[in-house]
Amino acid sequence: NAGVTQTPKFQVLKTGQSMTLQCAQDMNHEYMSWYRQDPGMGLRLIHYSVGAGITDQGEVPNGYNVSRSTTEDFPLRLLSAAPSQTSVYFCASSYSGLVTYNEQFFGPGTRLTVL
Amino acid sequence: KNEVEQSPQNLTAQEGEFITINCSYSVGISALHWLQQHPGGGIVSLFMLSSGKKKHGRLIATINIQEKHSSLHITASHPRDSAVYICAARYGGSQGNLIFGKGTKLSVKP
Numbered sequence: 001n002a003g004v005t006q007t008p009k010f011q012v013l014k015t016g017q018s019m020t021l022q023c024a025q026d027m028n029h030e031y032m033s034w035y036r037q038d039p040g041m042g043l044r045l046i047h048y049s050v051g052a053g054i055t056d057q058g059e060v061p062n063g064y065n066v067s068r069s070t071t072e073d074f075p076l077r078l079l080s081a082a083p084s085q086t087s088v089y090f091c092a093s094s095y096s097g098l099v100t101y102n103e104q105f106f107g108p109g110t111r112l113t114v115l
Numbered sequence: 116k117n118e119v120e121q122s123p124q125n126l127t128a129q130e131g132e133f134i135t136i137n138c139s140y141s142v143g144i145s146a147l148h149w150l151q152q153h154p155g156g157g158i159v160s161l162f163m164l165s166s167g168k169k170k171h172g173r174l175i176a177t178i179n180i181q182e183k184h185s186s187l188h189i190t191a192s193h194p195r196d197s198a199v200y201i202c203a204a205r206y207g208g209s210q211g212n213l214i215f216g217k218g219t220k221l222s223v224k225p
Contacts, residue, residue, distance in 0.1 A: 106158040
């Protein structure tokens with residue numbers, strides 16, 4: 001199993017550009033999520049999904065869109081990048097449903113800089 | 116607002132020392148996670164627990180539900196333990212989202 005994969009690892013954007021951060025998992029996990037990590041702050045939830053076709057907002061959703069057309073993939077879209085979106089982005093997945101204690105599996109992260 | 120507080124923020128230890136990292140949280144969690152973030156940035160899950168104690172190698176995690184407090188202990192610390200240790204609380208049942216602490220940066224000197 002590859003686990004949780006993210007592409008790209010690094011990205012530099014100009015203000016106003018759009019892009020998609022890719023996330024995929026091969027563990028048949030129902031729950032997938034996107035976090036951003038900023039200096040001096042804990043990981044913050046952007047969006048999450050409890051299954052294909054179902055997404056919801058987390059703590060900091062503004063400026064980001066997600067979709068979940070398949071169980072495996074959960075892309076994060078930046079519609080019009082802003083310098084405030086400079087951060088490290090992590091995708092994570094876990095089982096859900098009847099499993100009570102859901103270990104989170106994290107991707108390697110994408111370091112995004114918006115100029 | 117549900118919050119997770121960790122202490123200390125930074126910790127420097129000599130190789131072989133016993134290390135404790137603390138985490139406190141608000142009421143009503145369904146599980147408490149401890150994670151390790153390597154210097155290269157990767158994050159791995161160490162423990163999930165909702166009661167008692169868990170042990171894996173030199174790592175021990177405990178939780179006290181009444182005091183809303185969890186600790187991560189590292190015995191016989193080694194320089195390869197140097198990392199950021201993150202506590203995260205799951206609120207709202209097994210489907211609830213995680214709230215993360217800011218992390219404790221541990222540096223173990225040889």
